[in-house]
Amino acid sequence: MNRPQGYVIRPHLHNPVNRQVQFTKEVLFIKSGRVRVDFYDDDQNYLESRVLKNGDVVLLAFGGHGFEMIEDSEIIEVKQGPYAGEADKTRFDQVPSNKVQIREI
Numbered sequence: 001m002n003r004p005q006g007y008v009i010r011p012h013l014h015n016p017v018n019r020q021v022q023f024t025k026e027v028l029f030i031k032s033g034r035v036r037v038d039f040y041d042d043d044q045n046y047l048e049s050r051v052l053k054n055g056d057v058v059l060l061a062f063g064g065h066g067f068e069m070i071e072d073s074e075i076i077e078v079k080q081g082p083y084a085g086e087a088d089k090t091r092f093d094q095v096p097s098n099k100v101q102i103r104e105i
Contacts, residue, residue, distance in 0.1 A: 024083075025059070029075065034071045035052045037066070040064030044092045046095040050103055
């Protein structure tokens with residue numbers, strides 16, 4: 001949110017709402033280090049890569065993704081549940097390192 005000084009968000013509660021989750025969405029907060037994230041389409045085709053550093057945030061909503069730590073890294077991962085463990089994922093081979101195309105932010 002980006003709000004001006006004095007803006008008020010009124011106190012509130014979140015009501016129970018039944019929701020059906022079909023695909024896991026996740027947000028990663030990079031606390032420290034550098035991380036390469038590789039993006040894939042829904043058919044597991046490699047698209048591009050980006051390098052994230054401390055303070056960066058990424059929303060992973062659709063398609064595939066993989067990560068390589070360029071430096072020792074600390075990451076906070078937030079995703080909606082319930083988490084189904086390995087049944088929640090289809091794993092596949094990562095892009096070969098000679099095919100990585102890092103796109104600058």
